[in-house]
Amino acid sequence: MAGLVTTFGAGAMTNSIQEIREADFLFVTGSNTTEAHPIIAMEMKRAVRRGARLVVADPRAIWLTTIADRHLALQPGTDVWLLNAMAHVIVTENLVDHDFVANHTEGFETVRDAVQEYTPEKAEAITGVRAEDIRKTAREYATTRKAGIYYTLGITEHTHGTDNVYCLANLVLMTGHLGHASTGMNPLRGQNNVQGANDAGATPVFYPGYQRVDDPEVHARYEASWGVPLDPKPGLNLNQIIKEVGKTIHGLFVMGEDIVISEPNVSKLEEGLNQIEFLVIQEIFLNETARFADVILPGACFAEKEGVFTNSERRVQRVRKAVDPPGQARADWEILTAIARAAGADWKTSTPEAIYDEYVADAPKLRGISHARIEKEGGLQWPCPDPGHPGTVYLHEGGILRGKGLFTPVEYRPSHESSTETHPLVLSTGRTLYHYNAATQTRRAPGPAAKQPEAFVEIHPADARSREITDGDRVAVTSKRGRIECRAMVSRQVRRGCIWMPFHFAEARANLLTVDVGDTVTGTAEYKVCAAEVTLVQALENPVAFPGSFASVQQDR
């Protein structure tokens, strides 16, 4: 979310989930919302029922496209073209909110000039989206007061993910769709507490509350609070850490993640893990990464401990203990405290509530929040600077947090990998409704396991035909980095020339195929574009209806 911090001074949904139902125009891009964020999708359905217009920009047909006013099925990786062309229309048709631009932003001219070249006609040739549809969408977005943008990994999981975010931010700034209810720039967070992990400073650049580690004032404050000298230079991001494993990273501590499933270009990572001197993992199940670990510490799951999660709309909510952890397993905060003490630090054995108080005391944005307040008032949305502050429903009311919103011109750069003769298809990966990440939890549930028992790859009927593949056949998917086997699902949901697969399945790890080149700013890996090929392994013997992606069930309805 680095792009957002640069532009607006905060990296989170600017607006709230509940405001979606009141919106009049929804621009949903790179987000299969019904599957990844079902309850946010419900709010969108509610808005559409009320008469809101919905435009979906996504290479795939998704559930939301069935109720959308328009589906912009762009070629994967061409988001910058589409979004810049929308900006082009807004600029050339003079739909810019000049007051807002003058009073609350800087750098408009740079973007105005940069998008000159991006005419809808040229964009049509590259994105495959009709120029007229780009025009209409831009006009509707610019001229509707309550118009909001919603996006997820489909926008950020590219080598140019930050560019995509800048493009969206430019649209928001030039139309002044900020600082009001039901508008704004809304990244939907994929995981329960990814916002909270960032809030708490689990990032190489920020201390808790988005305070830069290389800011001398912040640095001095934390050295005083913690009573130890601290490193003033930012650390490595996840993508860099993973790539350095076994090279410059010799010791790794992994808490609650199965990096061997979730990270791209797995074979290279496995090589690194074989080299590494010391690996500790803290987990609730023996996962794939555990094969390489020297020490495995049994942690507690969300139902077995106290604490807080922050959701996508910056709301800090309570997690409460309902049952005891199994066997000797312990809450992760207890384990971390024990390790710090064993390493010579004088951390007190504490409680989550006291830890939270310590955490927010030095984080001005969150200082007003406490377990006690949440207990009384329900979840609170930051910024919440003091105990009397009610929390912030939408950001930037009456002005932008960082002072002025910064326009950032963006030029199109092709994705890291483009299709080749041997790998002519473009592979994207993503989530499904029934599973979650490495599926260690959801595959242990009978419903998801039955609705989606195994890995599959979606392929367009024309591409399937030319490869003599039919629905349900066993196929091999290959990229320059690896090969996996799964079932084919022949479907018009994907464009011709594109294939799509979920990344949840351990026996067909999509991330053996994906590119490990990260976004230039955030390090987020390119999970959305990689060159691939599909070949038949074994035809399905008795063709029965193959239970696959939920969305295709929807379309057959």
Added chain:
Amino acid sequence: MIESPSILLDGNPVPYRPGETLLEVATRAGQDIPTLCHDPRLEPMGSCRTCLVEIEGWPRLAPSCATLAEPDMQVTTANPRIQRHRRLLFSLYLADHPTEHEACEDGAPCELHHLAHRHNADPNWPHMEPLRADRPGDRNPYVEFRADRCILCARCTRYCDEVEGVNAITLTGRGSETTISTSDQISLMDSSCELCGGCIAVCPTGAMAEKMPLVAGAPPERELQKVRTTCNYCGVGCQLDLNVDPSADEGRGRIVKVTSPPPGTITGDGNLCVKGRFAYDFVHHPDRLTTPLVRQPDGSLAEATWEEAIARAAAGLMGVRERHGSDALGFVSSSRCTGEENYLIQKLARAVFGTNNVHSCAAT
């Protein structure tokens, strides 16, 4: 100044916002009107007739859930006529419903029994044999439909259509054989159902019920403890209630099911998806790690005490720091862990081991 319009509710003037129903105005004014087919997330249907009120000048009682407030309407929410109507109506409903209160509530509490009792319904009316067809053998793992408890309020079918938007279940059949089913009686697994469980959550009588606790013979909901918490899957952060049997598993407690908080609850408005409502099996799964494990010289993993494991972990990390410096260490944290735990891991990396190489997985 323009005065906001008001109605006369049981003799007292109560202001309202145009577009509000009488039920909404009365509820805001603290009146407790019984309802069965109403849910604030759904379009009013006005079919169960339990919420009837008297309006001055109207010949018949009117459903408050489906009647909009109008200026100076005179509304009575309770009088002998209304009370008699409610008593007869609830007596009639009970005659077509399992009579034993406790037996009826083998899962969720039954709103019908509760309201019938409160409005002095007569439990001794001759019992009717229900003709509604059950749906035996639907192989979906989560949703059980028990036709004998169904009162055809259609909250489930309307929820499935209006809120979830998938239309998997509908009212089918005619007259006294009307029941709830998928089209063509197919299993929910083969339908457009997304297994959200919303039909269970909105059902007032326990006709739509969680299958797994029933199959397992778990204690009824009234004997369980509800713990309000935040879903551990996606970034929406829906609020949910873990329903715990505290004495199970040698006193460690066991999650019997997940229920949704009432509509209006932030976050989620009382809605959940299949993961939030049903994918909690992992908590009590036998594969859970229960003891620390430490790698042996021969490459195998052996169980260890916490003291050994923690000492080994700390020593291993300190050893790397000594040999290669602080920046040879990396800390990967998780969005699965709490805010407090993420605070501690970055403090561990920075203050104890001296490196800013800390990042949570999938920073998106």
